[in-house]
Amino acid sequence: MNKLRIIKNSKSLINEINKYKLQNKKIGFVPTLGSLHKGHLKLIRSAKTKSDIVVVSIFLNPLQFNLKRDLKNYPSNLNADKRKIYKEKVDILYIPTIKEVFLNKRIKKIKASNKANKLCGRFRKGHFNGVATVLKSLFEQVKPKIAFFGEKDYQQILIVKDLILKYKLKIKIITIPTVRYSNGLAYSSRNILLSKEQKKIASFLFKTIKEIFYEGKRNLNKLNYLKSIGKKKLIKYGFSKIDYIEFYNEKDLSIKNIKKNNIRIFVAAFLGKTRLIDNYKN
Numbered sequence: 140m141n142k143l144r145i146i147k148n149s150k151s152l153i154n155e156i157n158k159y160k161l162q163n164k165k166i167g168f169v170p171t172l173g174s175l176h177k178g179h180l181k182l183i184r185s186a187k188t189k190s191d192i193v194v195v196s197i198f199l200n201p202l203q204f205n206l207k208r209d210l211k212n213y214p215s216n217l218n219a220d221k222r223k224i225y226k227e228k229v230d231i232l233y234i235p236t237i238k239e240v241f242l243n244k245r246i247k248k249i250k251a252s253n254k255a256n257k258l259c260g261r262f263r264k265g266h267f268n269g270v271a272t273v274l275k276s277l278f279e280q281v282k283p284k285i286a287f288f289g290e291k292d293y294q295q296i297l298i299v300k301d302l303i304l305k306y307k308l309k310i311k312i313i314t315i316p317t318v319r320y321s322n323g324l325a326y327s328s329r330n331i332l333l334s335k336e337q338k339k340i341a342s343f344l345f346k347t348i349k350e351i352f353y354e355g356k357r358n359l360n361k362l363n364y365l366k367s368i369g370k371k372k373l374i375k376y377g378f379s380k381i382d383y384i385e386f387y388n389e390k391d392l393s394i395k396n397i398k399k400n401n402i403r404i405f406v407a408a409f410l411g412k413t414r415l416i417d418n419y420k421n
Contacts, residue, residue: 143225145232149239149280155231156194156282164191168283170274173197174214174328175223178318182287183227185315193229194281198240202248202269212412214331233281240276248272252301254392258294258405259416262382270295271302278308286310291317291325293403293418297392317417319345325417332413341410343376348384348419352404355386356421359397362386373408382407382414389420 146152159166167190169182175197186193197220204210217234224232248268251260255267278286288296296314303310318326323345324338333341351365369384388396389403403420 143229143232145221145234147234147236147239149235149242152231152233152235152280156280159192160282165285166190166192166194166281166283168278168281168286169193169195170277170286171195171197172199172213172328173220174216174331175220176318176326176328176330178289178291178315178326180223180227181315181318182289183224183229185313186285186287187227187229189285189313192231194231194233194283195224195229196233196235196277196281198233198235198237198273198277200269200273201237202246202272203266204269205263205265212332214328240273240280246272249275249302251298252305254294254297254301257387257392258383258385259407260294262407267295267298271298274299275302275306278303278310283310285313287313287315289315289317291327291417293389293405294392323349325415327415329413329415333410337377337410337413340377341415343373344378344406344408344415344417345419347372347376348404348406348417351384352386352402352419352421355404356399356402359399359402362397369406373406378408378410380409382409 167186169186171179183193183195199213199215201210249272251267251271260267288299300312322342324342347369351369355362355365366384370381373381385405386397386402387393387405388401390401403418405418407414407416
């Protein structure tokens with residue numbers, strides 16, 4: 140196992156990657172915003188089993204935040220993240236600035252696929268364009284064979300797959316099921332923003348969508364009714380605002396050909412000022 144290299148300079152990263160490429164090493168990549176939790180660690184451990192060299196990036200991407208307030212309030216603890224990375228014994232931790240992600244001063248923004256127009260994309264304008272723009276640059280620098288993403292951000296996974304197809308990148312995407320607390324709440328960097336009482340309420344997000352998912356799967360004609368019921372339940376539990384509860388065909392985020400084997404439920408809701416997302420399919 141190689142000693143961890145912390146790299147902040149893109150040229151140094153590319154040189155290091157090229158050395159591994161000459162040795163025919165399979166590179167696995169875990170891109171993150173930082174504020175690492177158990178979900179990230181599971182991605183890293185999966186990467187270690189499926190790759191020769193593991194690269195983790197920490198880059199709090201300003202392009203994917205449509206509100207400056209959200210970017211400012213996003214949890215960040217680089218020292219704690221570094222300690223976790225050391226324990227996981229990965230090969231490279233890449234911590235670039237935006238100037239290193241985009242060596243050209245002018246950032247050429249990428250338009251995400253049409254799947255970005257639904258769910259979170261409806262409420263966070265430009266969010267997925269920002270995700271796609273940065274990921275394309277990171278993919279070009281890291282040159283991974285495999286990239287690892289968590290299913291909590293299921294819509295993002297589909298958009299990343301479309302990005303890879305569009306630009307004919309030779310990258311395989313491996314997804315990891317959402318990692319949860321014992322009460323069902325999905326691990327998220329934003330959970331640190333919740334009070335103790337809000338964390339208790341937050342557990343009802345998963346419980347509610349899981350409950351109505353099974354009802355919807357039993358009777359596909361009741362989906363609109365169940366969405367309405369789900370929203371009312373979440374408000375009753377103490378959520379302040381519901382952006383959406385939606386049932387979609389998980390293959391393309393459409394309402395066409397929804398069947399028992401492809402149905403997935405998606406939710407985004409606020410507790411105070413903190414926005415939480417989740418999705419479920421059994």
